[in-house]
Amino acid sequence: MVEKTGRVAGKVAIITGAASGIGKGTALLFAEEGAKLVLVDWNEANLQMTANEIRAAQGSCVTITGDVSRLETADRAVQAAIHEFGGLDIVFNNAGIMPIGDIVDYPEETWDEVMRINVKAMFLMCKKAIPEMLKRGRGSIINTSSVMASLTEPGYTAYTSSKAAIIGLTKEIAVSYAEREVRCNAICPGWVETDINVKLADSMGGIEKLYPIIKQQQPSGRMATPREIGYAVLFLASDEASAVTGSVLSIDGAASAAI
Numbered sequence: 001m002v003e004k005t006g007r008v009a010g011k012v013a014i015i016t017g018a019a020s021g022i023g024k025g026t027a028l029l030f031a032e033e034g035a036k037l038v039l040v041d042w043n044e045a046n047l048q049m050t051a052n053e054i055r056a057a058q059g060s061c062v063t064i065t066g067d068v069s070r071l072e073t074a075d076r077a078v079q080a081a082i083h084e085f086g087g088l089d090i091v092f093n094n095a096g097i098m099p100i101g102d103i104v105d106y107p108e109e110t111w112d113e114v115m116r117i118n119v120k121a122m123f124l125m126c127k128k129a130i131p132e133m134l135k136r137g138r139g140s141i142i143n144t145s146s147v148m149a150s151l152t153e154p155g156y157t158a159y160t161s162s163k164a165a166i167i168g169l170t171k172e173i174a175v176s177y178a179e180r181e182v183r184c185n186a187i188c189p190g191w192v193e194t195d196i197n198v199k200l201a202d203s204m205g206g207i208e209k210l211y212p213i214i215k216q217q218q219p220s221g222r223m224a225t226p227r228e229i230g231y232a233v234l235f236l237a238s239d240e241a242s243a244v245t246g247s248v249l250s251i252d253g254a255a256s257a258a259i
């Protein structure tokens with residue numbers, strides 16, 4: 001059990017993909033740490049479950065149901081932060097999808113969908129969030145990329161491309177606003193215990209098919225938990241990371257260090 005850190009106490013954070021996995025784990029952690037949250041996801045039922053868990057533990061949150069790849073969803077989230085909680089300090093751009101398939105057979109529409117949800121959505125959220133952060137004179141944006149931005153294997157056609165693009169976007173935001181104290185960093189998780197990998201395992205014929213691959217690719221020999229990823233996001237969101245911007249943080253059990 002890690003003690004509370006107070007790193008985001010009283011801060012207002014938007015978290016996308018908060019209905020499941022890394023987004024949910026980070027939302028629960030941020031709520032425990034005293035942040036006021038705007039939770040965004042298109043899975044209404046699971047989003048309400050996250051919100052109910054937070055409220056049952058006396059945390060503070062509102063929910064926005066919608067597709068993150070639409071500007072209108074970003075606008076509603078930022079407006080909710082302002083009207084419910086008085087401003088915006090942190091954005092965790094985290095929602096993402098991972099349909100796999102060989103390049104030759106990969107449907108053009110699926111490519112567009114992955115790029116829209118994994119990359120364009122982050123641009124749209126930043127478009128709406130950064131002006132509010134500039135008004136406050138500070139802000140922290142954390143974008144979820146992946147170890148697969150730089151290391152890949154056959155089948156991750158649009159996913160790897162989208163995760164590499166996120167790193168480019170992150171650096172562009174960081175250099176554009178560094179002088180005005182709006183920071184932007186990317187995280188690159190390796191294998192994490194979430195639904196995205198349950199879906200992958202289903203497509204491979206069962207979760208036991210995944211374990212040998214994880215052991216081979218990730219020297220830690222295990223998946224990280226969503227909460228472990230959340231602690232890295234917590235640091236990047238905090239004032240203790242005030243000089244950290246434009247960085248790309250691996251959270252991958254040494255996967256990216258291995259041959």
Ligand SMILES: NC(=O)c1ccc[n+]([C@@H]2O[C@H](COP(=O)([O-])OP(=O)(O)OC[C@H]3O[C@@H](n4cnc5c(N)ncnc54)[C@H](O)[C@@H]3O)[C@@H](O)[C@H]2O)c1
Nearest residue numbers: 017019020021022042067068095096146191192194195196
């Ligand atoms: N799990 C891993 O091993 C791993 C590793 C590296 C990076 N990631 C990244 O972490 C992020 C979170 O994934 P996760 O593993 O927690 O998966 P997950 O499937 O558990 O959660 C993703 C969440 O995003 C939501 N979402 C997807 N598309 C959306 C849209 N258009 N609008 C609104 N909500 C949408 C889903 O409903 C879901 O709640 C993703 O960007 C993923 O690529 C995951």
